[in-house]
């Protein structure tokens with residue numbers, strides 16, 4: 001199973017703290033991240049990250065494409081709720097695709113912690129069953 005990690009600039013320190021705190025869980029999964037978020041996580045942890053482009057340069061759309069191809073099982077997207085983003089349409093598009101494909105998406109630290117603990121307890125393993133079934137049909 002794969003997790004996507006994305007954080008806006010004002011939320012990057014929160015994301016780094018999250019990754020340090022949950023590194024033992026995160027390292028069991030494939031991790032994708034937008035450019036700068038991924039770089040900062042790699043600097044702060046031992047996690048191996050598949051980096052796509054920076055968000056404003058199309059990285060959210062690349063993550064969205066991975067959602068469509070069923071390669072992402074959980075999105076943790078720490079959005080900055082107080083700053084407008086030039087690439088807001090891309091952000092909305094990614095969240096819409098998560099809804100289309102039933103991918104859990106956490107947009108703040110409180111929900112991210114619940115999701116990562118749930119993932120560790122196997123509460124997202126229905127996604128693997130779903131993927132196996134869709135490969136059969």
Ligand SMILES: O=C(CO)COP(=O)(O)O
Pocket residue numbers: 006007008009033034035036037038053054055056059060087091
């Ligand atoms: O802007 C972002 C998500 O919308 C994040 O992009 P970066 O990780 O490259 O800063």
